[in-house]
Each structure stands twice: as structure tokens, then as C-alpha cells.
Amino acid sequence: TNxxxxxxxxxxxxxxxxxxxxxxxxxxxxxxxxxxxxxxKLCMILDLLGDSGSVTGVDAARHRLAACRTMLQKYKLGDRxxxxxxxxxxxxxxxxxxxxxxxxxxxxxEERMDVFKEWTSRRPWKERxxxxxxxxxxxxxxxxxxELIYYGQHSGVIGLTKGxxxxxxxxxxxxxxx
Numbered sequence: 001t002n003x004x005x006x007x008x009x010x011x012x013x014x015x016x017x018x019x020x021x022x023x024x025x026x027x028x029x030x031x032x033x034x035x036x037x038x039x040x041k042l043c044m045i046l047d048l049l050g051d052s053g054s055v056t057g058v059d060a061a062r063h064r065l066a067a068c069r070t071m072l073q074k075y076k077l078g079d080r081x082x083x084x085x086x087x088x089x090x091x092x093x094x095x096x097x098x099x100x101x102x103x104x105x106x107x108x109x110e111e112r113m114d115v116f117k118e119w120t121s122r123r124p125w126k127e128r129x130x131x132x133x134x135x136x137x138x139x140x141x142x143x144x145x146x147e148l149i150y151y152g153q154h155s156g157v158i159g160l161t162k163g164x165x166x167x168x169x170x171x172x173x174x175x176x177x178x
Contacts, residue, residue, distance in 0.1 A: 012040040028052040030095035034088035037064030039071040046077040069150040079152040086146035
């Protein structure tokens with residue numbers, strides 16, 4: 001239909017929709033979607049969150065996560081989302097909005113050269129050349145660190161350094177984050 005082609009509606013199978021509804025998502029929640037590709041559930045989660053909260057999508061297959069990014073852009077739902085190529089069994093990056101005051105103090109004193117700015121699909125030539133040289137695999141292993149491939153304007157990434165974004169949380173600390 002025209003509405004689908006224009007990005008006004010997206011398709012999702014009934015079982016995926018039921019899985020999302022079973023989560024009981026409320027505006028303001030922070031949702032982690034492991035094995036996020038191809039992205040229909042991600043879109044529905046973002047619809048339910050509205051203008052608050054965030055979603056972190058994680059998938060080990062770069063090309064499948066790129067399909068998620070395309071869906072988020074097509075349906076204009078990615079404003080509160082970030083996508084990581086990573087192994088979901090070891091992923092432990094904390095959600096946006098869960099940074100303590102002591103972390104803010106530390107970040108002010110560190111070098112602010114690698115601060116994330118507004119996301120763009122265009123990458124500098126040097127970055128593309130470096131990526132080709134490294135020949136990153138299409139599917140990541142457990143030992144490979146997470147790679148951020150997309151983030152929205154209100155996803156909590158803009159203004160952070162790489163050190164702040166990739167700060168991990170130990171399993172026993174997670175209870176303090178909500």
C-alpha cells in the first residue's frame with residue numbers, strides 16, 4: 001500500500017507483536033533488545049515508548065543490524081534508540097540516563113576529543129580506510145568489543161566520550177541502575 005511505502009505503517013507478525021505486548025512497556029522505560037534484527041519489534045517498542053525512555057538494540061550480525069537501522073530511519077523512529085554490533089551474551093553497556101554524578105565529574109576532567117556528535121551516515125574517508133584495513137567480521141565473537149552503528153538525537157549518546165559510552169557495569173551493580 002501507499003501508506004507502507006511512505007513509511008506511515010510497518011509490518012510485524014502477530015507473534016512478534018504479542019512478545020512486545022507481553023513486556024508491559026511504559027513510556028520512560030529503558031529496553032534492551034537482544035538479537036534485534038530485523039527490527040520490527042524494535043519499531044513497535046519505540047512506538048510504545050513515545051517521547052521518553054530509550055531502546056538499545058544489539059545483534060551479532062552487522063548486516064542484519066544495518067537492516068534495523070534502515071527501518072528506524074524509514075519509519076522515523078530512531079530518535080531514542082542506539083544500535084550495537086555485539087555478542088548479546090556479553091553485552092553490558094548501561095542505558096542512557098544512568099550515569100552517576102561522580103562519572104560526570106570524571107568525564108569533565110578527561111580529554112573531550114572523542115565526543116559523539118549528531119549521528120550521520122557519512123563517515124570520513126580515513127575511517128572507511130581504517131575499517132577496510134581491519135576487515136571486521138560480519139558476525140562478532142564474544143571477545144570483540146561492542147560497536148555502535150547508529151544512535152538517535154535523544155538516545156543519550158550525543159555529548160558522551162567513547163569511554164563514557166562503553167563503561168560497563170558488573171552484574172552485582174546492575175540492581176542499582178533500575
